[in-house]
Amino acid sequence: MSAIVNSDVIERKMGQNSIIQPLLTDLYQITMAYAYWKSGKIECQAVFDLFFRKSPFCGEFTIFAGLEECLKFIEKFSYSESDIEYIRQILPKTIEDEFFQYLGTLTAKDISVYAINEGTVVFPRVPLLRIEGPLIVAQLLETTLLTLVNYASLMATNAARYRMAAGNLKLFEFGLRRAQGPDGGLSASKYAYIGGFDGTSNVLAGKLFNIPVKGTHAHAYITSFNSIGELNHHFISAKGGGEPQNFLKMSLTWREKIYDIFNVVLSEVNDGELAAFISFAVAFPDGFMALIDTYDVKKSGLVNFCAVALALNDLGYRALGVRLDSGDLAYLSLVARDYFKKIAVKYDVPHFAELMVMASNDINEETILSLNDQGHSIDSFGIGTHLVTCQKQPALGCVYKMVEINQHPRIKLSHDVEKVTIPGKKNAYRLYSETGFALIDLLQRSVEEPPKINEKVLCRHPFQESKRAFVIPSRVESLLNLYWHNGVITQPLPNLQQIRENVMNCLKILRPDIKRTLNPTPYKVSVSDTLYQFLHRLWLENAPIGELS
Amino acid sequence: MSAIVNSDVIERKMGQNSIIQPLLTDLYQITMAYAYWKSGKIECQAVFDLFFRKSPFCGEFTIFAGLEECLKFIEKFSYSESDIEYIRQILPKTIEDEFFQYLGTLTAKDISVYAINEGTVVFPRVPLLRIEGPLIVAQLLETTLLTLVNYASLMATNAARYRMAAGNLKLFEFGLRRAQGPDGGLSASKYAYIGGFDGTSNVLAGKLFNIPVKGTHAHAYITSFNSIGELNHHFISAKGGGEPQNFLKMSLTWREKIYDIFNVVLSEVNDGELAAFISFAVAFPDGFMALIDTYDVKKSGLVNFCAVALALNDLGYRALGVRLDSGDLAYLSLVARDYFKKIAVKYDVPHFAELMVMASNDINEETILSLNDQGHSIDSFGIGTHLVTCQKQPALGCVYKMVEINQHPRIKLSHDVEKVTIPGKKNAYRLYSETGFALIDLLQRSVEEPPKINEKVLCRHPFQESKRAFVIPSRVESLLNLYWHNGVITQPLPNLQQIRENVMNCLKILRPDIKRTLNPTPYKVSVSDTLYQFLHRLWLENAPIGELS
Structure with missing residues (x-):
């Protein structure tokens, strides 16, 4: 860039x-x-x-x-x-x-x-x-x-200080909406980058200051899909090219296969969420990152994500990972990593073990230090309010x-x-x-x-x-x-x-x-x-x- | 305006x-x-x-x-x-x-x-x-x-919230230097005014939003004068016009007269401070407001202010009042009011009893409520950091x-x-x-x-x-x-x-x-x-x- x-x-x-x-x-x-x-x-x-x-x-x-x-x-x-x-x-x-x-x-x-x-x-x-x-x-x-x-x-x-707390993990500034005025938001993106962050969600900051920009989707994107029937476009070609494949069918097939691993039944897994993930993967087959906590991380989000990511893998694409925006981040990241590793072994997809887990709910310096103490499997943090308003002082x-x-x-x-x-x-x-x-x-x-x-x-x-x-x-x-x-x-x-x-x-x-x-x-x-x-x-x-x- | x-x-x-x-x-x-x-x-x-x-x-x-x-x-x-x-x-x-x-x-x-x-x-x-x-x-x-x-x-x-705490007292926003970015400062001035403040120190906010602007001088102004000898210009005409009068001499004469009231001796009263006050009064004879805590409020600031204000009174001008920026604001405001009242009576200058006392050191909502409980004689507050950064949240x-x-x-x-x-x-x-x-x-x-x-x-x-x-x-x-x-x-x-x-x-x-x-x-x-x-x-x-x- x-x-x-x-x-x-x-x-x-x-x-x-x-x-x-x-x-x-x-x-x-x-x-x-x-x-x-x-x-x-x-x-x-x-x-x-x-x-x-x-x-x-x-x-x-x-x-x-x-x-x-x-x-x-x-x-x-x-x-x-x-x-x-x-x-x-x-x-x-x-x-x-x-x-x-x-x-x-x-x-x-x-x-x-x-x-x-x-x-x-x-x-x-x-x-x-x-x-x-x-x-x-x-x-x-x-x-x-x-x-x-x-x-x-x-x-x-x-x-x-966040950089020191996070060690080598990736840090992204997500604070624009909570900043003290529009320029407070721009300054936050700029000086967070100077202080050691890896990028920002703020597009204007990216444009003005040449800072890497990051982002996937919000809960609204997930809730805008209510059922699989709402999917208008669900065909993708493999990475190498060729005839478009029925990506919905591929994802559904994978989901059936992996129910056992997650110990879930059909009624627990949200179909609107699957439709949202599929549509997003169709738009960004090489950059698929999914927000998995809209309904239930363990019983829906992870299952739907893995189904779509495995279907992408069949077509030669690699999913990036998942984002957690609520709940017990340490625990859920370990759960996610555990499933990713199981799938990596069971279906011989080694890159699954390395999928990114991003966390982004109300994180501050103390949260990161406490997560470090508890043990977690988070690779990157998206940080908003506490960072940009410098809430502590x-x-x-x-x-x-x-x-x-x-x-x-x-x-x-x-x-x-x-x-x-x-x-x-x-x-x-x-x-x-x-x-x-x-x-x-x-x-x-x-x-x-x-x-x-x-x-x-x-x-x-x-x-x-x-x-x-x-x-x-x-x-x-x-x-x-x-x-x-x-x-x-x-x-x-x-x-x-x-x-x-x-x-x-x-x-x-x-x-x-x-x-x-x-x-x-x-x-x-x-x-x-x-x-x-x-x-x-x-x-x-x-x-x-x-x-x- | x-x-x-x-x-x-x-x-x-x-x-x-x-x-x-x-x-x-x-x-x-x-x-x-x-x-x-x-x-x-x-x-x-x-x-x-x-x-x-x-x-x-x-x-x-x-x-x-x-x-x-x-x-x-x-x-x-x-x-x-x-x-x-x-x-x-x-x-x-x-x-x-x-x-x-x-x-x-x-x-x-x-x-x-x-x-x-x-x-x-x-x-x-x-x-x-x-x-x-x-x-x-x-x-x-x-x-x-x-x-x-x-x-x-x-x-x-x-x-x-500050407005409710302060009742009918005047409130001024002084927070630009501590705001979250230049635009954070501008927004603070604008929305503080909407919320019930009476004005701001921020000149650009005044110009852009037509908000009343307020300000006098800083400690640096006082400390820039070291002695009376540094006063280059110390003549003013009376409000009605006429020959310029030796305002230094008038102020010194008044200061001699009022030493007794303040129970101070010459060595305690700072001459640089007097020179600064005189020069400011010469510049703003109709808007004289003095920062009185650079050296010692009781033994220097108040004495010098009253001397200059009484000299202004002789020429038909009325001083506005004083600003306190450190120390025990409740106590010092009562002390100031007490002296103002004594002088009002002793020298028959009734407006002295009503001189403004402004306070401006690290004020927040709780400070105002606590000052109200203690009893004070403050008429207006200048509020910075806590207001504009919304420190509490x-x-x-x-x-x-x-x-x-x-x-x-x-x-x-x-x-x-x-x-x-x-x-x-x-x-x-x-x-x-x-x-x-x-x-x-x-x-x-x-x-x-x-x-x-x-x-x-x-x-x-x-x-x-x-x-x-x-x-x-x-x-x-x-x-x-x-x-x-x-x-x-x-x-x-x-x-x-x-x-x-x-x-x-x-x-x-x-x-x-x-x-x-x-x-x-x-x-x-x-x-x-x-x-x-x-x-x-x-x-x-x-x-x-x-x-x-």
Whole structure:
């Protein structure tokens, strides 16, 4: 399946992105812009960090995603005439006209963006984006950047957790109907794929992002057939060609033969279901996959499926497998596998033992882990609601904080120590052990020399004085790369497949105890001694001295 | 604020909707379409019901929303050439070419849509949409309709619950940055407004949907000022006009005067914060609202705010109020109110007693109810994450089930009685008591006469034989209205304000015990005796008879 790039697709892609525009923001960004402008801060230069404070889903890692969309937004950042006309309407009449003229000239060409590569595993307090440039523009970017990073990263992280739970089994995203809006559904398909899913049911996502698309039929298809008499077309030629054969008769003959294996009687096996399966096999003889739980999996669905699959086999076709959408999935998958193996032996059709069993009813990360514990014979999962809405934690709390203005550091204090920001322009490094695992992330002031391979570096907890460690890295990775400068994107952007590979590779450099579901070990994020001193000096300078009375 | 309708806005609106297109669906809808087509079911006529099985958020009511978007989707339903080219690529090579030609001709003009009015309060199992027409087209609409109804209704319901909790206080949606994708954010703003919010921070939502937009400044604005020396412009003229006055000096003078009231000393009050407030007041002298928790609410934020507000008062302006974004909101709001009242009396500025206190930190429905219990002096809430992601339950489980095909009823059986569908084409009525409260919803077969005012009607529980009641309605409302027929929208569609009023009016006709947060009483949804008999006859006919051995 190759990407289609023609004008219609491009037009629709742009359509999809057309709400990602400067007005997709909170009004206070614009009122602040006016107040900054009015107080003469046009020339002010600022540095903002975009980061989060806690990994989602009670986990200890996050996948950073959404960078490409951020850069595309920054690239075309400018207010249209109608935008400015609208802003003029909603702001007080006292706003000076020159401000609107000023807004009309704004672009992001004087902004520089340093970012972590998309698809990288990231940790609390490390800047995912460092935005430098004119205060007013940098501030105006805040809300949209947060919107673009928050859900993308949450979704990619969620998908990566499902991927780890599922091991090598296939995972498909089936969540469009339950997503938070049509674009929520599209983003879910895209970032689930990045996080490690194998495909989606969402056709538009397939078309726009070149993601594999998957699907068979719904219960409605099965119930739309009430009897064998409703079958209008039931002839197929063998795979090699030749006269069309009476496929209904072949299927009925097989069904008679296998009643014994399933220990069922005629009245228990639904004929509408058989008619539906036959019609679907006639349409897709080489891709026959059947939903088998509309009536009764053991007494009807499996029997009808096997009859049709055996008839297909006689004509040289191979059925794909079955889908279970209700009931005890572990048990039913084992039952199905057991019958498939019996038939494989009895009728000498070895591929029957390997037929796919897909499960798709209300699956979440815990369900997969619990199925693993119980033992099952499922090959692939179709996952909807829990995946796309991130039910366990539906928002990632990324924030965007000013850390420097006109080369003066800024700190945001808080009674809650976890919310104190780390001031100043910073670089971020990942230090690796000899075994290839990531040991620690280290934040430094941007004026410091990067840590060196095989040289001892002191890594300090940002807030707890006594927590310190010397680290001798075998490899040092600089995390923040320049992605936008002088009005252009300065790096080639990876495609979805490459980002997806980055996710898979990053997860390998994390120790298993950091990735586990239950009580994972926190990964350490540290500051250099210089940054520690700098942070705490500023903290003291800015905290008021109270008086007890 | 009036709606702007010019070509740019229209173009962007269309851009926003451009992902709502036939490919925004699950692939299995298209594979089913081919299998139906291949088995000669082009002429089949079907009826589908779109409904949900349980109200969200542990509640007993739901607000139906998303209808206008469904109708707009149906109106322009058709596959483009590039859509068909893409489908051809992802389906097996054996698909007949005539099918793609057939797809290219499809529209929804032979479909009829009956729907409940948007913004109506609705209950489990009552069809929100009844879709009639060619089986293949009706089936192809499924996923997109579910996507458009599910999140819209969930969000409107969530907002209505916040509205009930907040009584007459103002509610603003501030969730864009934490929403599930940019369009999730836009939908949240729109449906929060429908559900009873007073406005949003989302500027694009304001522009596209004509919703009031609200916003002041962020902590970054405050921390961008470090000292009074940074104030470049600090002169304002009085409201009536005249020479610009030294507003810094006026504010400092007031601050000196009021230190005593607040029992603070100079070193505790932050000068950067004062500078930020002054610059903001200079920009918005008639709309001054201050975020007062950057440093210390009691010892700095309130003191600086009151100084600036009193100086504004001297010039004939009235400050709006303060926003609290951290700490104990109930307590701090009472403290603020107390100081405002003291100042109102001491300096004879009565409007000070009425200054607005807005709260905006991680608010959810329970927070509001708990604040109400504790006592507070908050006038308005800004609500983000919990509202827009519907954290308590991030998906509504609407389903789309075939209930009739070629005038034969269809039933979907399940081991779980709650999942058995109510077969056949149905109408839905709401029966009202003399007092104006809704008593019960009643589903009937479409061939039955509607219930009549002041005539006894037997209402039965759909599944529990002994649960029956006679009802004598004082008013009967037919819930399903024809909205789409012969290729046109057949009713004038209400605007957002009208839908919002419908929500408010509908909530009034619900008894308080149905709306309460804790252990609400379920509202009854019943079937007529005729439908009850019909349902149970079909059930028996379709359920296989097992054999015990």
